[in-house]
Amino acid sequence: MYARIAGVGSFLPGQPVSNNDLVQRGVDTDDDWIVARTGIKARHLAEPDCTSSDLALEACRRALESAKTEVDEIDLIIVATSTPDFIFPSTACLLQSKLGNHGAMAFDVQAVCSGFVYALNIADKFIRSGSHKKALVVGAEVFSRILDWDDRATCVLFGDGAGAVVLEASEKPGILATAAHADGSHHGILSVPGSICGGKVVGDPFLRMDGQAVFKFAVRVLADVAKECCEVAGIASHAIDWLIPHQANIRIIESTGKKLGLGMDKVIVTVDHHGNTSAASIPLALDAAVRDGRVQRGQKILLEGVGGGFTWGAVLLEF
Numbered sequence: 001m002y003a004r005i006a007g008v009g010s011f012l013p014g015q016p017v018s019n020n021d022l023v024q025r026g027v028d029t030d031d032d033w034i035v036a037r038t039g040i041k042a043r044h045l046a047e048p049d050c051t052s053s054d055l056a057l058e059a060c061r062r063a064l065e066s067a068k069t070e071v072d073e074i075d076l077i078i079v080a081t082s083t084p085d086f087i088f089p090s091t092a093c094l095l096q097s098k099l100g101n102h103g104a105m106a107f108d109v110q111a112v113c114s115g116f117v118y119a120l121n122i123a124d125k126f127i128r129s130g131s132h133k134k135a136l137v138v139g140a141e142v143f144s145r146i147l148d149w150d151d152r153a154t155c156v157l158f159g160d161g162a163g164a165v166v167l168e169a170s171e172k173p174g175i176l177a178t179a180a181h182a183d184g185s186h187h188g189i190l191s192v193p194g195s196i197c198g199g200k201v202v203g204d205p206f207l208r209m210d211g212q213a214v215f216k217f218a219v220r221v222l223a224d225v226a227k228e229c230c231e232v233a234g235i236a237s238h239a240i241d242w243l244i245p246h247q248a249n250i251r252i253i254e255s256t257g258k259k260l261g262l263g264m265d266k267v268i269v270t271v272d273h274h275g276n277t278s279a280a281s282i283p284l285a286l287d288a289a290v291r292d293g294r295v296q297r298g299q300k301i302l303l304e305g306v307g308g309g310f311t312w313g314a315v316l317l318e319f
């Protein structure tokens with residue numbers, strides 16, 4: 001028994017906000033710097049009353065439609081997010097209520113930009129154990145809420161969005177191998193070291209990052225975990241059809257592809273359209289590539305992510 005992706009969907013709020021739009025809004029930056037260092041040309045920013053569960057709802061409706069699945073068939077909902085609507089109830093429970101599903105097991109996973117591969121890894125275990133049959137696995141973020149818009153080194157990098165898959169029990173091949181790791185000793189290079197509580201700011205509630213340390217760490221572990229996952233499945237890394245990495249930065253993506261012996265013609269890149277949407281970035285890229293026909297049934301796809309914690313992981317699947 002495999003866990004197989006039956007359908008994919010994604011959602012980006014509002015109109016794209018270009019790098020020049022950020023300059024117009026007062027950010028001390030320029031299009032050339034952002035494009036050269038990150039590959040990002042635009043991002044989407046949710047309206048103030050729009051939450052992660054709202055974005056997740058739209059992505060899930062599209063994933064359910066593409067899987068030809070009714071919402072009451074879903075018996076497991078996992079939402080990967082670092083920007084939940086509330087401390088509790090979980091964003092997964094709020095999403096479940098908005099979807100009109102009753103009774104499915106529902107919970108959130110917090111692994112920052114690795115959240116979607118962590119969630120897919122978990123859902124795979126539930127489905128292969130036989131305890132659950134159809135899961136919604138979602139990455140949804142409103143990262144714009146935790147950005148310091150006066151810190152040009154971070155605010156230009158991120159955006160809001162959501163992506164989802166319907167994962168179902170199937171005799172046809174689906175997920176072939178998974179790998180996931182964390183090393184909390186690196187917590188200091190990327191964090192939100194505070195919160196807003198009862199209207200009061202406690203500590204520093206915005207994202208802080210040592211960009212160069214994150215860059216080096218990400219390139220190393222993304223190549224290692226991709227190789228590990230391919231080894232578990234008994235497949236050479238250059239034999240995969242598509243690499244769909246976390247969409248943080250084109251230079252990290254290119255370095256990873258090179259280390260794996262993959263040309264950029266085998267790598268899905270969408271970071272230019274939506275910036276770094278953390279847990280949403282991998283399903284956003286997967287959905288784009290399925291809808292434009294690059295990703296086809298039967299192909300071998302490697303999804304991989306790295307994020308704060310630090311966390312990292314990969315999922316190799318036959319689509």
Ligand code: ACO
Binds near residue numbers: 028038156218249307
């Ligand atoms: N616009 C214009 N200039 C800027 C900007 C900006 N938005 N941000 C920084 N600069 C300036 C700095 O002030 C500095 O100027 P100075 O030399 O006069 O002091 C100069 O650019 C170089 O700054 P650095 O921080 O050294 O720039 P670097 O080359 O390291 O690039 C970047 C920064 C793009 C963040 C890079 O370190 C990087 O890509 N890191 C990876 C981080 C990442 O992708 N994080 C995503 C979250 S983690 C994850 O998803 C895995």
